[in-house]
Amino acid sequence: MWEYTDKVRDHFFNPRNVGEIEDADGTGEVGSLACGDALKLTFKLDENGRIKDAMFKTFGCASAIATSSVLTEIIKGMTIEEASKVTNKEIADYLGGLPEQKMHCSVMGREALEAAIENYRTGGRKKHELEGRVVCTCFGVTEKEIERVIRENNLTTVEQVTNYCKAGGGCGGCKGEIEKIIERVQGEKTKEKAMAAPAKGQKLTNIQKIQLIQQTINEQIRPALRADGGDIELIDVDGNRVIVALRGMCAQCALANVTMKDLVEAKLREFVGDTFYVEQAKDSTGE
């Protein structure tokens, strides 16, 4: 059972401002039925340009509903300028915090708000649309969005990024890339935290090297792929060249190459040795 704060429970059981403003100045929509949560936010301004009224409709779990409800309260009385600065962290803090796995609800709130402001300013799109390159194709999360949740919430692991914006929570094919984005945004911070490799650096015999690579694939790489319906097989090791094949969902995934290069290579370098590079076996696409 989730540990929800009293404030979350209150906003879930007694949601404020439910509905839709008919002649709204700004309308923002985010999410879908398939994703498991969706929010439609509408607001109306007063003569001084402050948000006079805000209403929501939400499909989703208790924290999604509570987040939407509290968002309408937060932005009431704000100018557009002020509202555009509201972060997902502020929304979560207002509720006394959310369970880590539910943080994406607060991000959804902020995205809907942004879409509504955009709609007000340009009269254009109401839907939260993808800007820039899409990294997670399952949940449609862009590089920009991932960078932003990392920065605003000081995230350091892929798991956290998944909790905050869902990226990586579907097929998992983009986990390697998310890892790279974290590294880029957080710079040296994450590198220091990298775990000491068990036997890395020692001079290995061929057998030891292959065993260590297999062990690393079994323990560090396969579980992540497997959780998402994919799999990986070690085909051969030739000097520092590691040849692997992707199976299951990974085999059909458009992002397979990225998975290969980034995730597998990163893990092998972390646990086996710095000089390894990875190649995909030629037959591995047509399972």
Next chain:
Amino acid sequence: MKTIYLDNNATTKVAEEVFEEIKPYFCELYGNPSSMHTFGGQIGRKIREAREKVAAILGCDPSEVIFTGCGTESDNTAIKSTLAAYPNKRKVITTRVEHPAVLSICRELDSHGYTVVELAVDRYGRLDIEQLETQLDDDTAIVTIMFANNETGVIFPVEKIAEMVADKGIVFHTDAVQAVGKVPMNLAKSSIDLLSLSGHKLHAPKGIGVLYVRKGTRLAPFMLGGHQEGGRRAGTENVPGIIGLGRACELAAKNFEQENKKVKNLRDKLEKAILEKCPDCMVNGSPENRLPNTTNISFEFIEGEAILLMLDKFGICASSGSACTSGSLEPSHVLRAMGVPFTAAHGSIRFSLSRYNTEEEIDYAIEKIPPIITRLRELSPFVTK
């Protein structure tokens, strides 16, 4: 506030009779059945009686009953010990809708070089038997297929499957954790080789399970140490658990038909009322071959966790296959395997009854559920009415 417990596939209340029966075995009769003295030794007789009672409900010989720590242990052991007994066979067949106690083990084996086949189900949760037939070969060490599904209650024709598998000389295991006490069994007459049972699903305490091992089934010992359970599962017996399970099986066997009929009537009443009073909802899983106590209903346009929390406010306990309740982002693997659309899977609720549920409780639930659904749909952007 009164608790209306409709989550009996998760766990059940320990029957009062069971609790009374096991009470003396904590502070008074705490001896070790392996001891030479009468104080401990007398416990051995109670364990034998319990084993007979378990055997009676399964329709097998008491010597075929091994007590374990839980259903998960039984499942893990059945699979791993069979593979250990057939080191040259490298294939395992299971289904996509198994409980994680089976599915996780199979997927783990897959990474150790075993070929694992997960059989598909149709949209009613029914198994593709023909697919199974084509998969059975000389390399297959074990086929493990659940008796009844924990999420939908759909019952698989395991006895028929067991015969098919036995014809090829392959070991057949079934996870019957949800079925024992709800479906009549006569293992002596079936071809099932291994069967898992869990005490806390049939009003015994948590922490006790059974692995039925048909005589003549090759199974490597799985816990080494003492001579308990014929040396196959060493470890001092969970005396209160075993005695409690024996009593629970005895209770389940008594009035088996009436109890299950009563439960089924209440389940049907609840299901019918919900379908009548709430628009846009549907039952997941074949209504024909289903456990008498389970119904899994999808409410479209709303999300399961939100429904559960609203129910919780009225003291009604149920569970959901939505993504949000598990902490993952994907809804139940069972509903996905059945091809239930995401829109319906996110809003799925499982109600599972027991013989302790009353007509008043069901009436109370019927009264409370429709307004909850209406309330949440008012919040949903997908409902425009």
